[in-house]
Amino acid sequence: MQPRSLEWKEKEKLFVVTWQCGRITSFPLVFLRKNCPCATCKDASKEAKQKDPFKLLPSNPKDPDQAIRIDPVGRYAIRISWEDGHATGLYSFDVLKELSHKLDAENAH
Numbered sequence: 729m730q731p732r733s734l735e736w737k738e739k740e741k742l743f744v745v746t747w748q749c750g751r752i753t754s755f756p757l758v759f760l761r762k763n764c765p766c767a768t769c770k771d772a773s774k775e776a777k778q779k780d781p782f783k784l785l786p787s788n789p790k791d792p793d794q795a796i797r798i799d800p801v802g803r804y805a806i807r808i809s810w811e812d813g814h815a816t817g818l819y820s821f822d823v824l825k826e827l828s829h830k831l832d833a834e835n836a837h
């Protein structure tokens with residue numbers, strides 16, 4: 729599923745996706761960083777959960793919430809380069825779609 733448009737609101741630290749259906753999702757950048765789909769980040773959160781499945785992952789105040797670049801990758805993904813140099817996370821539009829549901833669920837609480 730390809731979004732209709734993508735917008736990076738640098739000042740607001742938001743990445744706004746307009747989907748084909750007209751729905752709009754405003755991703756806080758810190759949320760995208762927390763859900764970085766790269767192998768390193770995924771393993772880190774999986775490991776922490778395996779040690780203690782009931783442990784809530786602490787929100788790291790050092791988590792950068794500022795991107796220095798957001799680049800399109802082909803017609804299927806974006807790559808976000810963070811201010812701490814981390815840039816291996818490839819957010820495919822499928823991943824963004826999944827994350828938009830997760831964001832909705834989190835906001836519902």
Ligand SMILES: [Zn+2]
Binds near residue numbers: 766814
């Ligand atoms: Zn990562």
